[in-house]
Structures are given as C-alpha cells and as structure tokens.
Amino acid sequence: HRCTGIGKCRADNTGTGGVMCPSFLATREEKDSTRGRARVLQEMLNGHLVAESWQSPEVHEALDLCLSCKGCLSDCPTGVDMATLKSEVLHQTYRGRRRPASHYGLGRLPQWAAIASRAPSAVNALVRAPGVAPLGLTVAGLDRRRRVPRFAPRTFRKWFADTLSQRSRTGDPVLLFVDTFTEYFTPEIGVAAVRVLEAAGHSVHLTDEPRCCGLTWITTGQLDQARKIVGRTVAELFRSGMPIVGLEPSCTAVLRSDAVELLGSAPARLVADSTTTLAELLADWEPPSLDGTRIVAQPHCHHHAVMGWGADAALLRRAGADVQRLAGCCGLAGNFGVERGHYDVSVAVAQTQLLPAVEAASDDAVILADGYSCRTQLSDLTTRRGTHLAELLASRLP
Ligand code: SF4
Ligand code: SF4
Structure with missing residues (x-):
C-alpha cells in the first residue's frame, strides 16, 4: 500500500545510475513493473479481484519476473x-509444501558447494562429462x-590457512567475510582482497568456522532456514568485535540490511553498522x-x-580512473537468470544496458563487476571477463 501509482518504476533509467525496474524495461508489461506487482498484492490482500491466498496464480505470475534486484528499495520514491515482498x-x-526444484538446488547452493569442494576436480570432471551438465541443470530446475x-x-x-605464516599479523584488524562465491568458485578475489587490505595497513582475520549470510535461502523464500543461518553468522561476527568487510555485494547487503530485518536483534544491528564494502x-x-x-x-x-556505490x-576517482558507470541490472540477479523460464528475460535485461556498453567498450577497458552474478552473465553472454575491484587494485600494487 506504499505505492502511490505515480509510475517512476516505468521510466527509462538509462544514464541515471538507477536500477528500477529491469523486468519492466525488458517486457514493457505493467504486471512486470513494481507498480503492477504492488497492485496485484493489494488486490490479493483485499480479496476483490484476486483470491485472498498466497497461492493465487495472479500473484505468482506478477512476481515471477521480479529479479529481486532491490532496485525499487532505493529508487522508488x-x-x-x-x-x-517476493521472499515473503x-x-x-x-x-510445509513441496517447493520448485530450483529452491532445493540454487536455494541451498552454499550447502551443495561445501560438499562438492571436498573433491573439486572430480566434480568438475563429472559435470563436464557428456550429457551430465544438461541433465543436472534440468533436475535442479535450471x-x-x-x-x-x-x-x-x-x-x-x-x-x-596455508599462507598464514607468510603474512604480517600487525596492522588494524579487519574481519574479511568469506562468501560462498569467493570461497568455492573465485578464491583469487579473496587473495587479491587480502593483498589490498594488507597494503592498506590492515591485518586480515576470518571467522573460525565457514559462515554464510543465507542469501540464497532469502531470495527463494526459505526464511526459517535463512534466519537460523544468518543468526549463527551474526553471532560469530558480533563476538569478533572487529570491523567487517564484504567482497560479494549481495552478501554484504544481507549483513547490512536483510539480517537486521530477519533477526531484529541488537547484535544484528551492530554487525550491520560494522560491515563495509571494500571501497x-x-x-x-x-x-x-x-x-x-x-x-x-x-x-x-x-x-x-x-x-x-x-x-x-x-x-576510482582518487586513483585517476576514467569511469563509465552503467545503470540497470545485469539480468542474472542471483538465482533469477539461471532458473528455467527466465533465460529470455534475463538476456533481454542484459541487453537494455550492459551488453551494448560492453560491446562498445575498447579492448583495453576494464569491465568492473563486483557481483558474482554480473561476472557470470558477462562470461555467459560476452567474450569479456568481469573484474572485481579487489583484483583491479591488487593488479596495480607495487
Ligand atoms: S515508483 Fe514506487 S510508488 Fe511509484 S508507481 Fe512505482 S512502485 Fe508505485
Ligand atoms: S526488485 Fe527489481 S525487478 Fe523486482 S520490482 Fe523491484 S526493481 Fe523491479
């Protein structure tokens, strides 16, 4: 009922640095705008045009193409x-019901990744064997x-752990929050971040146990489990008493915002206040x-x-870089663009701004993308590789 209907979510955001609303910009359908979704939810709550039920097909149709990009959170007046609202x-x-397959697959990705990381070479070889990846993706609803x-x-x-003895333990302590993507898929970004943080005078610490922010449980609406997972993480981060730095933007955003909403506790608020991005x-x-x-x-x-941002x-300005900042969403948005039924809209969203900008970029331009989703979309749809800010800075250190 916050929606006043003025329709900023239907405006073109090119050149504004804004994000809202990528699905509307891709489909141009009112039901795929923030306003359209808000209206359908209002109708569900008052029970006039839409049945008063969470299972109403109109509700799911309206929310299906919402990328959960949070663009409206900041850009809607x-x-x-x-x-x-989609998570809820x-x-x-x-x-208590059977969920879509992707909720068990991608929604629990950190658990599957932890298991697979015990034998990464064997898992990599297995998924590259003929026919295995397509079958696996289909079973997982992707x-x-x-x-x-x-x-x-x-x-x-x-x-x-292997390199601990080689590093200085002096400097201002900072706790590096190790997200699932850095841990299992792109550890080179964590390595780059440690180099940058140490060059900036910090001593880097990790949590005693691997910890997860619960992001994939949140976006797939598995909120009871998300609360437990992020609750354990917040408890350990709170005990550490250190400033926290996150590398994966969506995980950092959970610690800054969703965790407080889910837990509503003083430690969650303190952890949110202590969490920063690298920049x-x-x-x-x-x-x-x-x-x-x-x-x-x-x-x-x-x-x-x-x-x-x-x-x-x-x-980047202090460093003297020449920056072209894109607006909009990359179209992958966590689980959204990978789920079956979303591929075409995911590509259409990427085509609104990211793909034309990358195509027009000179060969020597750096495509800066801190999000694992954004880098995945780039490698799936272009020949360019996305670079994390930590990698860029580390590459220029003496
Ligand atoms: S911008 Fe926000 S308030 Fe305005 S119509 Fe869209 S959802 Fe409603
Ligand atoms: S979360 Fe993103 S895709 Fe969903 S309504 Fe808001 S701006 Fe649109």
Missing part, C-alpha cells in the same frame, strides 16, 4: 521493497543454456594509480540499493 510470498506459499561453474582446486579459506573501508587510503585506465562499471544492484566512485 516511497520505498516499495518488492524483493522482500514464496515463504508463505511453500511453507536453464540448460547456463553453464555449471567450476569449483576452484583450493578454497579461499584453505589458501588463507568504504578504504575511504582514507591512497590507492595505486589507475591513471588512464578506462573502466566500464556495472555496480551490483544490491550494492546500488543498500550500500550505494558512492565510495567506489570516489576511490
């Missing part, structure tokens, strides 16, 4: 937060045109020179909506 609808709809990511041969935490933590640091470096930046939607823009 009245703060309609459709990502949270999925939570209420499937409570689109067969997507690729199964490779597991890193060594997890980030294992690298950290926020390095606000007073003199970065290595990026003079003459052309950057096409795709801020992750949750980064834009929850933390804001101002600290990143300022850091």
Whole structure:
C-alpha cells in the first residue's frame, strides 16, 4: 500500500545510475513493473479481484519476473521493497509444501558447494562429462543454456590457512567475510582482497568456522532456514568485535540490511553498522594509480540499493580512473537468470544496458563487476571477463 501509482518504476533509467525496474524495461508489461506487482498484492490482500491466498496464480505470475534486484528499495520514491515482498510470498506459499526444484538446488547452493569442494576436480570432471551438465541443470530446475561453474582446486579459506605464516599479523584488524562465491568458485578475489587490505595497513582475520549470510535461502523464500543461518553468522561476527568487510555485494547487503530485518536483534544491528564494502573501508587510503585506465562499471544492484556505490566512485576517482558507470541490472540477479523460464528475460535485461556498453567498450577497458552474478552473465553472454575491484587494485600494487 506504499505505492502511490505515480509510475517512476516505468521510466527509462538509462544514464541515471538507477536500477528500477529491469523486468519492466525488458517486457514493457505493467504486471512486470513494481507498480503492477504492488497492485496485484493489494488486490490479493483485499480479496476483490484476486483470491485472498498466497497461492493465487495472479500473484505468482506478477512476481515471477521480479529479479529481486532491490532496485525499487532505493529508487522508488516511497520505498516499495518488492524483493522482500517476493521472499515473503514464496515463504508463505511453500511453507510445509513441496517447493520448485530450483529452491532445493540454487536455494541451498552454499550447502551443495561445501560438499562438492571436498573433491573439486572430480566434480568438475563429472559435470563436464557428456550429457551430465544438461541433465543436472534440468533436475535442479535450471536453464540448460547456463553453464555449471567450476569449483576452484583450493578454497579461499584453505589458501588463507596455508599462507598464514607468510603474512604480517600487525596492522588494524579487519574481519574479511568469506562468501560462498569467493570461497568455492573465485578464491583469487579473496587473495587479491587480502593483498589490498594488507597494503592498506590492515591485518586480515576470518571467522573460525565457514559462515554464510543465507542469501540464497532469502531470495527463494526459505526464511526459517535463512534466519537460523544468518543468526549463527551474526553471532560469530558480533563476538569478533572487529570491523567487517564484504567482497560479494549481495552478501554484504544481507549483513547490512536483510539480517537486521530477519533477526531484529541488537547484535544484528551492530554487525550491520560494522560491515563495509571494500571501497568504504578504504575511504582514507591512497590507492595505486589507475591513471588512464578506462573502466566500464556495472555496480551490483544490491550494492546500488543498500550500500550505494558512492565510495567506489570516489576511490576510482582518487586513483585517476576514467569511469563509465552503467545503470540497470545485469539480468542474472542471483538465482533469477539461471532458473528455467527466465533465460529470455534475463538476456533481454542484459541487453537494455550492459551488453551494448560492453560491446562498445575498447579492448583495453576494464569491465568492473563486483557481483558474482554480473561476472557470470558477462562470461555467459560476452567474450569479456568481469573484474572485481579487489583484483583491479591488487593488479596495480607495487
Ligand atoms: S512502485 Fe514506487 S515508483 Fe512505482 S508507481 Fe508505485 S510508488 Fe511509484
Ligand atoms: S526488485 Fe527489481 S525487478 Fe523486482 S520490482 Fe523491484 S526493481 Fe523491479
């Protein structure tokens, strides 16, 4: 009922740095705009045009193409937060019921990744055997045109433990929150972040146990489990008493926002206040020179909506980079673009801004993309590779 109907969610956001509303920009259907979704939910709640039930097909049809990008959370003048509403609808709809296959597959990705990481080479070989990946994707409710990511041969935490004795333990302590994507798929980003943080005078610490923010449970509406998972994480982060830095924007956004909403506790609020992005933590640091470096930046939607991208823009400006900031969403948005039935809209969303900008970018331009989703979309749909801010800064350190 916050929606006043003025329709900013139907406006073109090119050049604004805004995100809302990628699904409407892709389909141009009112039901795929934030306003259309808000209206259908209003109708469900008052029971006039839509049956008063979480299972109403109109509700699910309207929410199906919502990417949970949180664009409306920051860009809608009245703060309609459709990502949270979608989580709640999925939570209420499937409570005690059988869920869509993707909720068990992608919705529990951190658990599957932890198991697979015990034998990464064998898992990588298995999923690349003829016919296995398409079958696996189909069973998990995912689109067969997507690729199964490779597991890193060594997890980030294992690298950290193996190299601990080589690193200085002096400096301002900071706790690096190790998300699932950095841990199992792209540990090189964590390695780069440790180099940058140490160059900036920090000593880097990790949680005693691998911890998860519960993001994939939240977006698939498995809120009881999400609350337990993020509750354990918040408890350990709170005990550490250290400032926390996150690398994956959506996981950092959970610690900054969703965790507080889910738990409503004082420790969750304190952890939110202590959590920063890499650029926020390095606000007073003199970065290595990026003079003459052309950057096409795709801020992750949750980064834009929850933390804001101002600290990143300022850091890149201090470094002397020439930055073109894109608006809009990459179209993958976590589980959205991978789920069966969403591929075409996912590509259409990417075509609104990301793909034309990447196509027009010079060969020497860096495509800056901190989000694992954004980098996956780039590698699935283009020949370019996305670079994380930590990798870019580490590559320019003396
Ligand atoms: S969802 Fe927000 S931007 Fe869209 S019509 Fe409603 S109030 Fe306006
Ligand atoms: S979360 Fe994103 S896709 Fe969903 S309604 Fe809001 S802006 Fe649109």
